[in-house]
Amino acid sequence: MAVTAREPDYRIPLANSRSVLDRTRDGARRLIDLVLPQRCAACGTPGTGHGLCGACWSGVDFIAAPVCQRLGTPFPYDPGEAVTSPAAIADPPDFGRARAVARYDGPARALVRSLKFQDRMELAGLMAGLMVRSGQELLETCDVVVPIPLHRRRLFGRRFNQAAALAGRIAGLAGCDYQPMAVQRVKSTRHQVGLSAAERRRNVAGAFRVAVEARPLVEGRRVVLVDDVLTTGATANACARACLRAGAAGVDVLVFARVAAPV
Ligand SMILES: [Zn+2]
Structure with a gap:
């Protein structure tokens, strides 16, 4: 390491x-x-x-194995082997696999919010360490770690991208290449809170792109996208599609917390 x-x-x-x-x-x-x-x-x-x-x-409601191979959602029972959940079969994500440290609830939610809104940068190292452990499978096959970008306007409002704060540390710990500028957010999307799944998909459609000059950063490589929270996966899917269009060999998603999804 x-x-x-x-x-x-x-x-x-x-x-x-x-x-x-x-x-x-x-x-x-x-x-x-x-x-x-x-x-x-x-x-x-x-x-x-x-x-x-x-x-x-x-x-903290840590997410532990067994989980759905694609979505990373926990199973209430042990299916015995690597299994894909009915939710992932019914509506397959554009990314390959997603993994999260904990459910976005209680103290895990407080950690995410403290990093994002209170400038508690010391939390990023701690959270990244936990993410490396939960994302071990993903990082074993990873070539490049890329944070899910914020739009410039929101970046200025908040002064730093919490996803980048996590992604840089994760890349360092896992010994992977780190490319914070590989994907751009070209559309300032409105907040996803309160939107239905279909509205979220529409909201982030075309929001991300890999610039022509950035293509070599992802082309033929396995990408791990990093964010703090995964909600419906609409944002992660849109970002994954941009990487795949640019020729990425595969795209996985590693987050600190995920909103509990029904299994
Ligand atoms: Zn406490």
Whole structure:
């Protein structure tokens, strides 16, 4: 396992577009984080050091084998061998396989939200480590790790892409090539929350592309797409299709948490 010597900084420095108040607030929060030991991302207990306190860790709904070979959804019983779920047979995804660390619920949801909205970058290393373990099968056959990109407009609003923060670390831990610019988000899609599965598909249709000059980054290679959360898979499917159109040999999806899907 190759580990990168220095963590790259995925935050986007913005000189003029943020208010003084914003910057002062960020500065104050960083100072507090320096002085006080890290708080549990879910319940706020100080001095946890590992993202969550012991009680919240025990509340994480980890996804363990046996899972559907395609969707990575857990089976309520052990089917005995590698099996594809009826859901994956009825509506096969465009990506090959998906794997997740936990269900998007309770403390796992708090971890995702703390990374995304509170700038808790130290959580990215911890979450990436867990993702490498859950995605072992995918990473064994992986040539290149690519984060599911945000549209430029949303990137500026949030200052960093949490998927890239995870993907860079995962590539480093697994010893895979890391290409954060391989796929572009060319359409600013509205939030998927509250949309039906069909609406989500329409919403992300044509949202991603691999630029001609980026084609060699994915052509003939096995891609692992990384994101923080998998909901219906519409976004992951659209991104996978863009990679496949650019000639990728295969596309798998590795996320930290997935919204529980009925089996
Ligand atoms: Zn806690």
